[in-house]
Amino acid sequence: MSTPAPKGAPTRRSFRESQAQTQTRTPKAGRNLPAAIGVGAFLIALVVGSLLFYPLAFVLLVTCAAAVGLWELDQAFRQGRLSPPLPPVLVAAGLVPVAYFYGAEGLAVGFAVAVGLVLLWRSVGPGQDAAADVAAGVFAVAYVPLLAATTSLMVAAEDGVARIITFVLVTVASDTGGYAVGVLKGRTPMAPSLSPKKSWEGFAGSVGTSALVGALCVPLLLSGPWWGGIILGALAAAFATVGDLAESSIKRDLGIKDMSSLLPGHGGIMDRLDSLLVTAPVCWVLFSLLV
Known part of the structure; x- marks a missing residue:
């Protein structure tokens, strides 16, 4: 005769049920896959829809995404005890339409002006940690709106819509292929200290x-x-991986998991822009050389 389990002790059945529930709640890939797919499909439809409607609508969409990304990066920096001057950093999102209307030369001038505004704004504040705050502000401007503005240079071309669609598709394919192969075949860690789930097998899939x-x-x-x-x-796959690892490095250094919780299954806007931002200037240059 079996001895009854002590009161409050988990039975074998309850243990199996809780284990199954845990596996359901936490997929191997580490994120809510249905939510991630749904949000990803919506974002792609939004990009394609804006391109087909009017290229300037796409520029506006990228400008808004850059502004939200800058806000997320600012909040992350503040958790790391950095205080970049937020108003001039947010104004720098205007580099995206500047590049569309004035080209690469206008983008270069606009970036210089944005950096000057960051310096001037912070110079009237307290002197403590001023250098670190300015460095964080300049980094934010260079990382988000400057890189994002290269999409405006692409879409301004005669075949700009096709260039943007190609750029988005190869970058999304890199993320999707790496994710699928990494989940199924991933064995060899690529950068365990930065991204434990990223593997060399997944990179080959990307x-x-x-x-x-x-x-x-x-x-x-x-x-x-x-x-x-x-x-x-x-x-594009190589630089998308670099972009992903770079943002992972930033988040690890600041002690955060995601930039925000704005996008279910993804994290924040910056958690989706990381690979796109680094890939955009690469695709812009290659389109000029190969097409």
Whole structure:
């Protein structure tokens, strides 16, 4: 005869049920997959819809995303005891439309003006930690609106809509391919101190998937060579991974998991922009060379 379990002790059945519930709540990939897919599909539809409606609507969308990303980065910095001057940093989101209307030269001048505003704004405050605050402000301007503004340089071209669609598709393919292969086959950690779930197998999936999408998009959408699409996709995957690891490094240094909880299953806007921001200038240069 079996001895009854002590009062309050978990039975074998309750243990199995709680274990199953835990596995349901915490997927292997570490995020809410249905929510992530739904939000990701909505964001892609928003980008494509703005492009098809009017390119300037896409520029406005990127400007708003850059402003929210700057706000998230500012809040993260403040958790790390840095206080960049927020008003001039937010104004720097205007670099996105400046690049659309005035090109690369206007973007360079606008960036210089934005950096000057950060310096001037912080110079009238207290002297303590001024250098660190200015450095954080300049970094925020260079990291978010300056890189994001290269999408305006792409969309301003004659075939700008096709360039943006190609850029988005190869970057999303990199993220999706790396995620899928990493979950199924990931064994060898790539940078365990920064991103424990990122593996070399997942990186190979990122490069392969992005190169395949590039090989299809460049000839079909841009009338460019298929081999140019492979180069574009492979480099986009490499730089997208760098962007992802760079933001992971920032978050680890500041002691936070996500930039915010604005996007269910993803985190914040910056948690979605990390790979896109670093990939955008690479795609802009490659389009100029290959298409």
